[in-house]
Amino acid sequence: MPAISFLNVLIFLSVSSLVGWYLYRKLLMVVDAFTPKNLPLVKKRLARTVVALMSLPAIPMLLKEIPPLRETGITYTLFFLGSVWGIWLFLALLVFVPADLTMLVWKQARRVFARRRTKSLIETQTTRANVARTRDDNPPLMPEKSSDYSPSRREFLKKAAPSMIGFAFPTVITGYSLVNNRMNYVVNQMTLSFPNLPSELRGLKIAHASDIHSGAFMSQRQMEEITETLNSFHPDLVALTGDFVANDKNEIEPFVKGFRNLKSTYGTFACAGNHDEWVGIETVEAAMKQHAETLLRNEHRIINIDGAPLNVIGIDYTRSRTAYLDAAMKGTNPDGFNLLLCHHPDFFTYAKTANIDLMLAGHTHGGQIALDVAGVELYPIDILYKYPRGLFEEGEQGKQKLYVNLGAGVTGAPLRTISPEIVVMTLV
Known part of the structure; x- marks a missing residue:
């Protein structure tokens, strides 16, 4: 099997750091919606967890370089867990990266359209202000908010739900590949x-x-x-x-x-x-x-x-x-x-x-x-x-x-x- 070189290690550390930071930001969106009160403590624990997970695939590869540990059960177990984690992570990136790029393009497009509308809005606002002065000074009654309105729920749906759906996809696919097809x-x-x-x-x-x-x-x-x-x-x-x-x-x-x-x-x-x-x-x-x-x-x-x-x-x-x-x-x-x-x-x-x-x-x-x-x-x-x-x-x-x-x-x-x-x- 090809030997592990310094360049391989450097590339692995660079990619792991970048992907780990990206994953941490995604997980933080979900955690923030569930635990806003203990967020500082949760952030620290989440960061440690991500570091441990990103290191997992490398551990069995290092153990395989040590002859007494090469064929042990612990090495194969860690290799299995690292492989499962690696595939899950790959599938998660396959979902999130295109989605984030699409959202970035969409936001930029909205900004461009907003700038184009600015000039016409300034002109129409002046006209509307003049019309408003002729109306009754009594302000209109505001409609009552529905009893089931919940700002926290809306915030949850905005921040956490997309990430949770994104995490569900690789979880289902990875589980399917483990249970159904390996010897089928x-x-x-x-x-x-x-x-x-x-x-x-x-x-x-x-x-x-x-x-x-x-x-x-x-x-x-x-x-x-x-x-x-x-x-x-x-x-x-x-x-x-x-x-x-x-x-x-x-x-x-x-x-x-x-x-x-x-x-x-x-x-x-x-x-x-x-x-x-x-x-x-x-x-x-x-x-x-x-x-x-x-x-x-x-x-x-x-x-x-x-x-x-x-x-x-x-x-x-x-x-x-x-x-x-x-x-x-x-x-x-x-x-x-x-x-x-x-x-x-x-x-x-x-x-x-x-x-x-x-x-x-x-x-x-x-x-x-x-x-x-x-x-x-x-x-x-x-x-x-x-x-x-x-x-x-x-x-x-x-x-x-x-x-x-x-x-x-x-x-x-x-x-x-x-x-x-x-x-x-x-x-x-």
Whole structure:
């Protein structure tokens, strides 16, 4: 895993201070409406609470740098709490920042319009004053205030209610991601049509899983359940597209044991992800070999299916190193169907120029957190990747395809509003 640098710490402290101050101001609006009498004391307590919360995500990262504390329960507990808090805070900012910017623009617009009306108001006020002198000197009776009028209630609705509504949104979404979707697998079955597919390969069934992330939030038993699900579809070939572990070498053994009972006609093939590189690809490769799981490292295997060649190609983690693919494709059957396993989806930009027919990838997790309600889609991950999630078809008649798996596990924050995914595709 990448080491923590001084620059990382400086950036974290700067961002945390800025966001913490912004959050403190928002919380103060709510607190001010409920406890006006004890406000000075409450302000101090609120400030301490915000400082503690903003420090929470950093504590487990520091503990992970201390070997005796790296794999302890307290570290994982703090990591979990820090992740939940981080996601909640991100969603809260997603609500408040656009709302505040909109309100700022609105106030500025009102000031501009008010200035334009000033000249005409001065003229009309003079006329109204003259008319008023001719009226009866007796002042009009003022209407009685309604019995339910309450200045304090109006002030509460003006100051606190918008903030409370804003805080409710991230709370609901975060709770939903914790309770409902982290292990609620979706099996996505699909049929992919290729105009150049040999008749012998029609009906070939490929089971695809990615981003397992064995570790604190993906147990061996959970991986065995994924294996059982994959086996239930009786695939001809199983493809695993990287990130088998989270952050530590100790997570490799549970992974290989969790998937050792995978069954398919032609075997299990895999490529490495960035997390696998962090813990050591050689160690991962050696462990997988013991259970007949083939990790393809810039290489290929040719599978003969009723006389038709299938080139199964796998490369190490990369976004743009075409040399990996060049090395992997040396010796492939030129008449074969080319199936590429590559962890990073944006490598498809280069793969499609190398006559790859189908590329399977992962890496993005679909962002893990997204909004997809009543036809409204908001996937922040779409901004970061050219090919962020799902199926992409390019070339004449869509003959070259990429599928980006949403992943089975989690990374960073152990939260998902996007359901984990297992894909079963049939080639026709």
